[in-house]
Amino acid sequence: MKTVYCSILGFGAIGQGVAEVLLMKKEYLESIGLEVKVVAVVDSKGATVNPEGVDLADCLSRKMKDGTVAIEPISGVEVIRSIPHNLVIETTPTDIRTGGVGLQNMLAAFQTGKDVITSNKGPLTLKYRELMEAAKAAGSHFRFEATVGGSMPIINLANEVLAGNKIKSIKGILNGTCNYILTRMLEERASYNDILTESMQLGIAETDPTYDVEGIDTACKLVILANSIFGLDVTYNDVEVTGITKVTPEALEMAYERGHVIKLVGEVSRERIHVAPRLVPINHPLAVGGTLNVASIDTELAGEITVTGKGAGPIETASAILSDLVAIYGNG
Amino acid sequence: MKTVYCSILGFGAIGQGVAEVLLMKKEYLESIGLEVKVVAVVDSKGATVNPEGVDLADCLSRKMKDGTVAIEPISGVEVIRSIPHNLVIETTPTDIRTGGVGLQNMLAAFQTGKDVITSNKGPLTLKYRELMEAAKAAGSHFRFEATVGGSMPIINLANEVLAGNKIKSIKGILNGTCNYILTRMLEERASYNDILTESMQLGIAETDPTYDVEGIDTACKLVILANSIFGLDVTYNDVEVTGITKVTPEALEMAYERGHVIKLVGEVSRERIHVAPRLVPINHPLAVGGTLNVASIDTELAGEITVTGKGAGPIETASAILSDLVAIYGNG
Numbered sequence: 001m002k003t004v005y006c007s008i009l010g011f012g013a014i015g016q017g018v019a020e021v022l023l024m025k026k027e028y029l030e031s032i033g034l035e036v037k038v039v040a041v042v043d044s045k046g047a048t049v050n051p052e053g054v055d056l057a058d059c060l061s062r063k064m065k066d067g068t069v070a071i072e073p074i075s076g077v078e079v080i081r082s083i084p085h086n087l088v089i090e091t092t093p094t095d096i097r098t099g100g101v102g103l104q105n106m107l108a109a110f111q112t113g114k115d116v117i118t119s120n121k122g123p124l125t126l127k128y129r130e131l132m133e134a135a136k137a138a139g140s141h142f143r144f145e146a147t148v149g150g151s152m153p154i155i156n157l158a159n160e161v162l163a164g165n166k167i168k169s170i171k172g173i174l175n176g177t178c179n180y181i182l183t184r185m186l187e188e189r190a191s192y193n194d195i196l197t198e199s200m201q202l203g204i205a206e207t208d209p210t211y212d213v214e215g216i217d218t219a220c221k222l223v224i225l226a227n228s229i230f231g232l233d234v235t236y237n238d239v240e241v242t243g244i245t246k247v248t249p250e251a252l253e254m255a256y257e258r259g260h261v262i263k264l265v266g267e268v269s270r271e272r273i274h275v276a277p278r279l280v281p282i283n284h285p286l287a288v289g290g291t292l293n294v295a296s297i298d299t300e301l302a303g304e305i306t307v308t309g310k311g312a313g314p315i316e317t318a319s320a321i322l323s324d325l326v327a328i329y330g331n332g
Numbered sequence: 333m334k335t336v337y338c339s340i341l342g343f344g345a346i347g348q349g350v351a352e353v354l355l356m357k358k359e360y361l362e363s364i365g366l367e368v369k370v371v372a373v374v375d376s377k378g379a380t381v382n383p384e385g386v387d388l389a390d391c392l393s394r395k396m397k398d399g400t401v402a403i404e405p406i407s408g409v410e411v412i413r414s415i416p417h418n419l420v421i422e423t424t425p426t427d428i429r430t431g432g433v434g435l436q437n438m439l440a441a442f443q444t445g446k447d448v449i450t451s452n453k454g455p456l457t458l459k460y461r462e463l464m465e466a467a468k469a470a471g472s473h474f475r476f477e478a479t480v481g482g483s484m485p486i487i488n489l490a491n492e493v494l495a496g497n498k499i500k501s502i503k504g505i506l507n508g509t510c511n512y513i514l515t516r517m518l519e520e521r522a523s524y525n526d527i528l529t530e531s532m533q534l535g536i537a538e539t540d541p542t543y544d545v546e547g548i549d550t551a552c553k554l555v556i557l558a559n560s561i562f563g564l565d566v567t568y569n570d571v572e573v574t575g576i577t578k579v580t581p582e583a584l585e586m587a588y589e590r591g592h593v594i595k596l597v598g599e600v601s602r603e604r605i606h607v608a609p610r611l612v613p614i615n616h617p618l619a620v621g622g623t624l625n626v627a628s629i630d631t632e633l634a635g636e637i638t639v640t641g642k643g644a645g646p647i648e649t650a651s652a653i654l655s656d657l658v659a660i661y662g663n664g
Contacts, residue, residue, distance in 0.1 A: 323497065
């Protein structure tokens with residue numbers, strides 16, 4: 001049995017999902033020879049720490065009851081520097097302007113030779129090259145399947161399963177909120193504002209939906225794909241971005257009559273990275289509805305391979321983090 | 333640089349595709365530290381053999397010109413037993429009654445400690461357990477992504493990218509010929525027989541289409557998924573099978589008016605394995621047209637993940653073989 005000591009930095013929906021999945025999959029992990037011990041759970045107010053392993057069920061129930069797991073006033077960076085462990089699971093909120101605390105956590109993790117698995121797009125969007133170099137210098141693993149498409153596997157699919165297959169472009173619907181809004185506008189022949197209100201009431205759109213509906217979230221995901229799959233060195237500023245706020249029900253209806261749907265499509269190739277509402281034929285694999293995410297990978301040998309899945313959700317995202325954990329520690 | 337010595341047994345469309353892909357990807361393979369030398373190419377008439385590596389371009393042109401690569405009257409099993417090499421790429425035709433020469437080739441490969449990558453469904457459908465045990469006893473790698481869904485990654489996706497995620501069921505369209513016939517019957521409001529004739533003229537259906545249209549091919553693929561992903565021990569006889577020969581244009585049209593298409597769906601779970609024409613909602617990820625293949629993997633944590641791709645074609649299938657080759661030899 002190999003023991004992996006890890007910290008969970010950030011204990012919002014995704015961090016809690018990770019804790020739940022680690023509890024659920026304890027037996028499975030043991031069956032492949034892994035025991036995962038969480039030495040610290042950190043949220044914005046402080047941390048629960050135990051170098052021999054915290055009680056995750058207790059952390060989850062205290063978070064629910066008190067809104068925090070803080071017992072000691074200690075930050076993620078302090079946990080990284082003071083408690084020996086192998087792996088940092090970084091699930092703090094995305095900040096695409098500065099990289100936020102996530103960027104500091106990741107750099108500190110690599111400086112102390114730890115591996116990092118993250119769902120946090122901000123640091124990867126701003127400082128991909130610097131992070132990869134820090135990981136490489138430290139001999140650390142750095143995986144981030146959860147940053148793009150939630151449970152939908154795309155980075156690991158492109159880099160591992162399709163190994164040897166040159167990828168020409170990736171085209172996809174990478175934001176479930178926009179997909180939901182456009183799907184519902186067509187179904188109800190309703191305006192953007194009406195469906196946006198509905199989406200907020202259902203908790204599908206955030207109170208400030210700018211990040212999703214203006215295409216910023218999709219653009220960040222394209223930056224991560226461009227850097228990690230195409231080997232480019234780009235940031236958010238290299239993406240041409242148009243959101244969905246100007247799409248009308250009339251345009252959706254007219255497209256539909258001609259056999260098309262309008263989707264917010266992000267596309268990345270070596271030549272161009274852009275996000276915009278685009279026409280997709282109804283029977284094309286990209287034409288999926290609701291909050292689904294989808295990505296079509298155009299390959300040199302295998303043609304177009306499309307993968308569809310739930311783009312969000314704490315357990316779904318945590319399952320992508322689990323697959324990264326198994327990929328790092330699972331073989332021997 | 334690591335040198336992989338391999339044989340190509342079977343030099344029909346897929347074997348030739350493998351040769352073409354090895355020529356095309358020579359530089360890529362070298363970039364990841366691999367040199368692949370083909371010590372023998374075998375077809376039904378004999379073989380071209382050179383322990384230092386045959387000239388693949390010459391084999392391809394002689395096959396085109398003369399219909400064979402036979403220089404020496406030597407069989408696959410004799411190549412396996414007499415020429416030292418690491419890997420057998422087995423692409424002889426599928427025989428689901430006896431396993432055919434493919435079964436003999438695979439067993440001989442394991443007996444002599446060689447790895448096997450195959451696109452041949454027959455032996456896996458009949459003798460999965462025996463083959464896995466022979467591979468294990470020999471310490472050999474045995475991979476067969478190309479047997480299901482051509483270039484569409486499914487076995488490696490389920491077993492590797494989704495590691496840790498319990499799979500509840502897999503539902504899919506795994507036969508491009510049936511998908512083409514049903515798609516065209518609806519588009520043209522034409523009978524099964526008319527579209528079957530069209531498919532044969534286009535080379536999409538074989539002269540004897542039984543294997544495809546009766547659902548046998550789909551059933552064989554389900555057997556492989558059941559054994560390799562669900563860890564079952566089943567054969568073709570454990571599958572309930574209904575083909576598409578009784579589907580009418582009227583039924584397709586009536587379904588369509590109610591927002592559905594009819595597809596030949598294969599489904600495997602721990603409880604049941606069956607193939608039958610089934611209704612699929614038009615905007616469901618499974619509702620793909622033409623000759624595409626698609627599979628929806630229902631997972632415990634990540635929900636439904638769907639993958640779509642070209643189910644056939646020599647280069648597409650060879651690309652799945654290449655991904656298996658890189659998975660075995662690519663890391664150090």
